[in-house]
Amino acid sequence: xxxxxxxxxxxxxxxxxxxxxxxxxxxxxxxxxxxxxxxxxxxxxxxxxxxxxxxxxxxxxxxxxxxxxxxxxxxxxxxxxxxxxxxxxxxxxxxxxxxxxxxxxxxxxxxxxxxxxxxxxxxxxxxxxxx
Numbered sequence: 001x002x003x004x005x006x007x008x009x010x011x012x013x014x015x016x017x018x019x020x021x022x023x024x025x026x027x028x029x030x031x032x033x034x035x036x037x038x039x040x041x042x043x044x045x046x047x048x049x050x051x052x053x054x055x056x057x058x059x060x061x062x063x064x065x066x067x068x069x070x071x072x073x074x075x076x077x078x079x080x081x082x083x084x085x086x087x088x089x090x091x092x093x094x095x096x097x098x099x100x101x102x103x104x105x106x107x108x109x110x111x112x113x114x115x116x117x118x119x120x121x122x123x124x125x126x127x128x129x130x131x
Contacts, residue, residue: 019107023110026080027084030084031081033077040074076113079116083113090105
């Protein structure tokens with residue numbers, strides 16, 4: 001018979017976070033953020049169909065400093081989720097299970113997401129005329 005006082009699963013206070021666990025949690029969080037971004041994108045598209053006043057309201061919200069922050073967070077989420085998804089595909093193919101490769105691929109995922117977000121930021125602002 002099992003001990004009723006024994007925890008059913010490891011607790012966060014027992015184990016210190018490792019890069020693989022942090023990246024896994026972040027992957028799930030970015031997936032949720034991307035779902036929210038899809039709703040935000042649908043709102044933006046629907047505002048365009050409802051006319052100039054509704055679209056101007058949506059543009060003002062997304063063009064504000066907070067709206068821009070949300071959009072850049074969504075951009076990071078997209079690139080992070082993409083990079084980590086590719087990492088998981090490599091695992092599905094049997095590559096990368098060694099601890100050193102897991103750490104390296106994890107850091108490469110974060111670096112890829114950050115670099116692509118910055119590159120997108122630079123291209124977007126240069127295309128907009130630096131506005």
